Amino acid sequence: MTSTDQQPFLSVKDLKVHFSTEDGVVKAVDGLSFDLMRGKTLGIVGESGSGKSVTNLTILGLHNPDSTSVEGSIELDGQELNGAPEKTLEHLRGNKMAMIFQDALASLSPYHTIGAQIGEVYRKHKGASKKEARERAVEMLRRVGIPQPESRVDNYPHEFSGGMRQRAMIAMALVCDPELLIADEPTTALDVTVQAQIMDLLKDLQREFGTAIIFITHDLGVIADIADEVLVMYGGRCVERGTKKEVLSSPRHPYTWGLLSSMPSLDGPVDVPLNPIPGSPPSLLNPPSGCRFHPRCAFAEKVDGNRCAKESPVLEITNGRGSACHLTDEQRTEYLADLTAAKHH
CATH class of the missing domain: 3.40.50.300 (P-loop containing nucleotide triphosphate hydrolases)
Structure with a gap:
């Protein structure tokens, strides 16, 4: 520092x-x-x-x-x-440094699961394996208050409510601390x-x-x-x-x-x-x-x-x-x- x-x-x-x-x-x-x-x-x-x-x-x-x-x-x-x-x-x-954008639906890919998108950020910056990235995605979804994160990690953005999508965006922004x-x-x-x-x-x-x-x-x-x-x-x-x-x-x-x-x-x-x-x-x-x-x-x-x-x-x-x-x-x-x-x- x-x-x-x-x-x-x-x-x-x-x-x-x-x-x-x-x-x-x-x-x-x-x-x-x-x-x-x-x-x-x-x-x-x-x-x-x-x-x-x-x-x-x-x-x-x-x-x-x-x-x-x-x-x-x-x-x-x-x-x-x-x-x-x-x-x-x-x-x-x-x-x-990371950014949370205004429109979560426009910022998230509709073709990939929430967990895959959070995990991809973690893998890119931390060199983590797919398994480690998935575990980290579950942990982050839990931290931002998404219920049943172990199953919701495999949902697509359209399966989340507006508030949950915004929480997922925060999880993605914070995944690398x-x-x-x-x-x-x-x-x-x-x-x-x-x-x-x-x-x-x-x-x-x-x-x-x-x-x-x-x-x-x-x-x-x-x-x-x-x-x-x-x-x-x-x-x-x-x-x-x-x-x-x-x-x-x-x-x-x-x-x-x-x-x-x-x-x-x-x-x-x-x-x-x-x-x-x-x-x-x-x-x-x-x-x-x-x-x-x-x-x-x-x-x-x-x-x-x-x-x-x-x-x-x-x-x-x-x-x-x-x-x-x-x-x-x-x-x-x-x-x-x-x-x-x-x-x-």
């Missing part, structure tokens, strides 16, 4: 991921930095198209090098991943009860193995349940970062306010209307000038000199906390109080 408790297990610095298309260059991720410690969960939240999934596919090296430009640094346990040979990345994927687990909206298609079970399962496995987890979602309710720290993305950039409590209790960026205002409150009156964020996420082919959120922001006109449209705000992080916004602290306090009052009346 090269890392210590003080050093981040994963460190991403000034990551830029740009795609070449017929229409021009898409700046999918545009200068993103964050750290993740062992045994902690970072929640990355934002609307579709904000750059969440692209960031994590790039960490795993799952992008097309012919049409994708990747700049910046991605260090995993002291090892630089950006520019690393494909053979190195292949060894690390599954062994040291990776130290970094990336979960890309793994509970979106599941009902609330199964969603809660999957979240509890991830937390239990994290406690058992000390796994570092990146959890991608658009749902702040899920973030409240699982994350230690939160990174809010908009238009390919981080607009706010902090601990879960800081971001959810005292958000600093109007986009984060908008996400929270569009969620129902459990402790407020039931007849308060939700306030969706007006407009649509920006085109990353031709993003707006200045702050990328300014065309949708109700507070941009409060800032002097049309600054939001002209000048891109700098994300300054102090002790892990920061936001990229031109509002003053006094303005932020005033507007946030008004929003909070409106939500509870």
Whole structure:
């Protein structure tokens, strides 16, 4: 082990991921930095198209090098991943880092049994025999809560329910005991009860193995349940970062306010209307000038000199906390109080 408790297990610095298309260059991720410690969960939240999934596919090296430009640094346990040979990345994927995808049915092969697919990962990375791989698959299915794993190991994906398929995907991701687990909206298609079970399962496995987890979602309710720290993305950039409590209790960026205002409150009156964020996420082919959120922001006109449209705000992080916004602290306090009052009346 090269890392210590003080050093981040994963460190991403000034990551830029740009795609070449017929229409021009898409700046999918545009200068993103964050750290993740062992045994902690970072929640990355934002609307579709904000750059969440692209960031994590790039960490795993799952992008097309012919049409994708990747700049910046991605260090995993002291090892630089950006520019690393494909053979190195292949060894690390599954062994040291793994991903749970959103759609288990699309991610699992319909032509092979669940056990064969979990076992294949184990055989590839650990050089195990077929018998050892099958025993390991049964063990993993038991660990993720699949009943009668000795017989279910021979089932095909269509014979599993949605929740069981997602558990099987988690078993496959964890079969080689990776130290970094990336979960890309793994509970979106599941009902609330199964969603809660999957979240509890991830937390239990994290406690058992000390796994570092990146959890991608658009749902702040899920973030409240699982994350230690939160990174809010908009238009390919981080607009706010902090601990879960800081971001959810005292958000600093109007986009984060908008996400929270569009969620129902459990402790407020039931007849308060939700306030969706007006407009649509920006085109990353031709993003707006200045702050990328300014065309949708109700507070941009409060800032002097049309600054939001002209000048891109700098994300300054102090002790892990920061936001990229031109509002003053006094303005932020005033507007946030008004929003909070409106939500509870």
